[in-house]
Amino acid sequence: MQISSPELTIAPFLFNHQSVLENLPPTENEALLEFSERKEFPNSAVLFKEGQFPKGAYLLLSGIVRIDATSPQGQRQVIYFYAPGDWMGYRQLLNNQPLPIAATAIGQVETLFIPAPAFEELLRSQRYFARNLLEALSLEFTVWINRLTTFTKLPVRERLAICLLILRDRFSYLNPPVKYLICSRADLADFIGATNETTVRTLSSFRDNGWLTSRGKKITILDPDALASLVGSVSKD
Amino acid sequence: MQISSPELTIAPFLFNHQSVLENLPPTENEALLEFSERKEFPNSAVLFKEGQFPKGAYLLLSGIVRIDATSPQGQRQVIYFYAPGDWMGYRQLLNNQPLPIAATAIGQVETLFIPAPAFEELLRSQRYFARNLLEALSLEFTVWINRLTTFTKLPVRERLAICLLILRDRFSYLNPPVKYLICSRADLADFIGATNETTVRTLSSFRDNGWLTSRGKKITILDPDALASLVGSVSKD
DNA sequence: CGTGTAATTGACTCAACTCAATCCCCGTGG
DNA sequence: CCACGGGGATTGAGTTGAGTCAATTACACG
The missing domain is CATH 2.60.120.10 (Jelly Rolls)
Structure with a gap:
């Protein structure tokens, strides 16, 4: 049994700074x-x-x-x-x-x-503010560990999938919301720790799979679930 | 001009928790x-x-x-x-x-x-204790960035050199101090994010260079400066 | 002084990198 | 509105660092 959604896939990599203003x-x-x-x-x-x-x-x-x-x-x-x-x-x-x-x-x-x-x-x-900040910082620890493990053990393909899902999430908060994300290949490459060429090739393969389309910097994710399950499939024993 | 000492080499990778009890x-x-x-x-x-x-x-x-x-x-x-x-x-x-x-x-x-x-x-x-803790946590940020960059951009050879210098440092605080460090190949490998075999081979090459000797888990660093300059040499343009 | 675990070595494979060329988007000026 | 130019994107060919699999050797401990 394999549980993997785009949300679950990216959660381990995101800070939770929103909590800093909670319960203030x-x-x-x-x-x-x-x-x-x-x-x-x-x-x-x-x-x-x-x-x-x-x-x-x-x-x-x-x-x-x-x-x-x-x-x-x-x-x-x-x-x-x-x-x-x-x-x-x-x-x-x-x-x-x-x-x-x-x-x-x-x-x-x-x-x-x-x-x-x-x-x-x-x-x-402001006592609560200070305390919330301390919590937010301490939560980052787990994120860094996950980031480390990802870089160390996952191949480029999986790393790029995660990166795309993260960017998709970030762009979803825009107002008005957009259906695509805008990111240069160099930014993608430097995030996942691969070369430009490798990143482009992997992206092409995703495109061939019908998981996304791209035109210049503009990338439209068509099948986030496919990307998530690509990453998730690492989890199956 | 190349500045690289074992101490400078490992500093970017170490937390500074000692400060938590400073000025208390x-x-x-x-x-x-x-x-x-x-x-x-x-x-x-x-x-x-x-x-x-x-x-x-x-x-x-x-x-x-x-x-x-x-x-x-x-x-x-x-x-x-x-x-x-x-x-x-x-x-x-x-x-x-x-x-x-x-x-x-x-x-x-x-x-x-x-x-x-x-x-x-x-x-x-305890106000100062809380504040010191906050500082210690915020300092870790830079350490994680360095760790990430290391994993992403440096080859196994350099990563192992850093790892050995870090362990050498940690073992230097033992009382009585020891001249060697004790670490399984598996621990080394899992720290630098390489396989067992690759780690062993790289270690052998260091041994061949006369930079260290080893007997089982016991590793004696003979030439820390050589290891540091191996890492440092990445810095030369 | 066996005996299991860890270390080492060898042979082979492959993911990802490098170098090099070409193509395509996009903004600019005529 | 369109030709032009430049930087980013893409593709190709070849290389290599590091992984896998498999066997052998060396410790360490009861």
């Missing part, structure tokens, strides 16, 4: 809004760069944000695609380190920006 | 000790198992602890080797999740165990 007393919610400001970004805008010290934390309100890290040798690794409800750039605020990652807007993006001093103040004075 | 006011330190109890484990003892709910948090006082995760398909991934000063099992305490990992003693191990209710109480009442 009204006073803390107000404090948060009081200290914050709205910031918008056009497509491809850079929210923050690798190596910078963070100026504040971002709460993503709408749109998608890509996070990547580039090694000294110029190797790029796409780390994550953030969706509305996710917090960004706050970790290094907590420990005064330069950002190890860059954040780039995919399409139009709206955020709530909390400047560093305000964030510190919230953390000091 | 005397009252908080006392509270911590009051609530905690000493627990010891013999070689190969299991501190906690995957799937269990955590009964408390462990602070490692002496010895080495191996952390691994096993996928539903039986694939094992070694996640980390903890050294004295590191905290274990506290993340799932914070979010009431079952442990995604198992912890096993490597050699004789001493820990300070803080039962769950006491840990919660400390967190609630």
Whole structure:
């Protein structure tokens, strides 16, 4: 018996930052809004760069944000695609380190920006907020383990399937919702840790299977269940 | 110009949990000790198992602890080797999740165990402790990124070199200090994400280079600098 | 001093990479 | 509205690092 849906397939790879604002007393919610400001970004805008010290934390309100890290040798690794409800750039605020990652807007993006001093103040004075943040961070542990295991043990085919399902999920939160996703082959490749060519070839094979169509950067997932069961089939003993 | 020492090579892969107890006011330190109890484990003892709910948090006082995760398909991934000063099992305490990992003693191990209710109480009442924990968790982010990039972009040879240098570091904290490290090929392989055979072959090649000697599980690193520069040489443009 | 588990070696295979060429989308300017 | 140019996407051919399967050897422990 094989249980695998697109939702179950991607769940192990997603942070759960939405919980940071859950069960927040009204006073803390107000404090948060009081200290914050709205910031918008056009497509491809850079929210923050690798190596910078963070100026504040971002709460993503709408749109998608890509996070990547580039090694000294110029190797790029796409780390994550953030969706509305996710917090960004706050970790290094907590420990005064330069950002190890860059954040780039995919399409139009709206955020709530909390400047560093305000964030510190919230953390000091707002008990539930601090606690929720601690929980959110501790939950990430499992996500990283899953990500590691995926890279180590799954072949490119499965990794790409997961990647596509994740992107499909992220794009589903857009308003208005879109039926396709937009992503360069290079971004796909750097997320799954494969070369451009291998990624293209694997994508072609998915297309041949009738699981998706593509036109340039625009990819339409036709059969998410097929992708999920491709990954799920790894689970069958 | 190439800078690469064993220490610099492994730093990107190590948590910095020692900071959790730094700058703690005397009252908080006392509270911590009051609530905690000493627990010891013999070689190969299991501190906690995957799937269990955590009964408390462990602070490692002496010895080495191996952390691994096993996928539903039986694939094992070694996640980390903890050294004295590191905290274990506290993340799932914070979010009431079952442990995604198992912890096993490597050699004789001493820990300070803080039962769950006491840990919660400390967190609630001890402001600096909570804040330090938040910092420690946020610092892990960078470590995971580095781990990901390593797995994705570096060949087995480099991954094994890093693994050996990490183990060398962990074993250096033993009392009395030892000149060698003890680790099965399977553990090495599951840490670097390679097969047993590939790991053995790569190890043999290191031996042929005169960088180490081995006898069973006992591996003596003769030339850590050579291993470091092997990894470092990736950095040269 | 056997005996089972772990380590090692060999032969073969294959997934994924590299290098190189060609094609196609898409924005620009005439 | 269409030709043009450039970067991204695609395809092809050849190579190789790492995996699989199978056998042999070396420890470690009762």
